[in-house]
Amino acid sequence: MNSLLQDDIILDCRAEKIFYSDFLAVRDSHVPIRKNQITGFIGPSGCGKSTVLRSINRMNDLIRGFKFFGSVQFHSMDIYDKKVDPVAVRRNIGMVFQQPNPFAMSIYENVAFGLRLNRFKGNMDEQVEKALRGGALWDEVKDKLKKSGLSLSGGQQQRLCIARAIATGPQVLLMDEPCSALDPIATRQIEELMLQLKERFTVCIVTHNMQQAQRVADQTAFFSVDISVGGRTGYLVEMGATKELFSNPQEQLTKEYLHGDFS
């Protein structure tokens, strides 16, 4: 890889082995994530895309039996270092989930929630508005901020979750199939939003939609499942600039997967 670009790497995830109890879910996957770019994770179901993504902000710590071997360098710190507080990691690396999951409180409170967690002292109204604008939701909800977050449509809920995640100013946003519960129009809105977000944040997105990966991702990582050893272990097959990967894949497996999808 070009050494000049090394500086751009904000997160360097080296997942040597990831276990759920004694099941080896992912092996040997080195995923460097570049600043202010969108990195797409693609691959067949069960290949460990979510597992790797959730390892990047230690969301998997909540799962019993989860074990991570390797390192995730974030600003010259390994987030799996014993000294690191996983709560602090999650405050800097935000997450948006497959199912929109606003809290059962008002739209305003959903966004203010993270700010209050961080003991935000400034002008709360202003900050909430800024985040909702950042989430491309402000115009739709500005007259009903007191309404429950659960009263919004699925696409609006997902944008609320994005607004909630960016309100506290994280550096990285992880999104696990953020559009798979949404219709094509809402999906387009979220995609446009992502392209805006990358000016200020670094984004990682898991997607099953090849067109979506091509539309939004600067870098794409292709994962696959290795069934040769008896288990079903996922691993990174190849990673590179999206255009490059789609037009000229280096590995036979990638070629087959991309072709299977298009022909």
Place this chain on the structure above:
Amino acid sequence: MNETKNNLLQLPNLERHPFEPRALKSILLSTITVICAILACVPLFSVLVMLIYRGGSRINLELFTALPPTAFQFDGGGISNAIIGTLFMVGIAALITIPFGVLAAIYLAEFGPYSKIATIARFSAKTMSGLPSIIAGVFAYAIMVITMGSYSAWAGGVALAVLMLPTILLTAEETIKMVPKRMKEAAFGMGCTPSQSMTKVVLPMALPGIITGVVLAVARAAGETAPLLFTAIFSEYALEPNDPTASLAVLIYNYSNSTSENQLELAWAASLVLVVLVFILNMVSRWIGSRTRK
């Protein structure tokens, strides 16, 4: 030709045949279920009717304000001390068990669901929820009455607390567990610590369910007699928490054997008050429960 034949074959017979054996059997079975459902309502309503019939005449202001009559007083008197005593002892029990039970439930549901302590606590709570109430009385007698040297409202409260704790613990654990996983994930994804996720997201959602469990436990405790016989017994005087204390349940138990017509009537009236109290508590818990589902 072929088409008509096919059509005839395909057209199913959709008419009703009410006198076929199959239809008759079905009618018979559904009638039996309706009758059983009606019969299931009979006990509650006949108890209510009887209580209103026998005790209704004494429902007046004096009942709620006056102290019980002596055996030789032929009319008048009330059950104010028993009502206050019941509320006081149930109140003590609630004050002990609510913080205790809910905090323990948080541990069982969230922080250490698979730990040894949690397994043991859950098992003992399940066993305790079937504990005969008289055992709770004997237990509180041993640890409170003997050490303090007197029957007291405090001892009564502790006996009721022993009975209430498992119900509160188990229902609170269930409702905390029922908060959807994606809500907890959202909280952790925002960078909540486990305790922030609990207090800001999980508990507010579980609260109505927890309150329902508390109210049901209180309703059950309010009607318990056996544990109070060993701990608070009875008194004809106003509440004095360090001394024997009257309660509705024990008043009913004592006066229902009385030879005094006046005391017998009061026993009926007290029963009515107790049933109405339990009834109201149940309504409150259902009302809170129905608000959750919105």
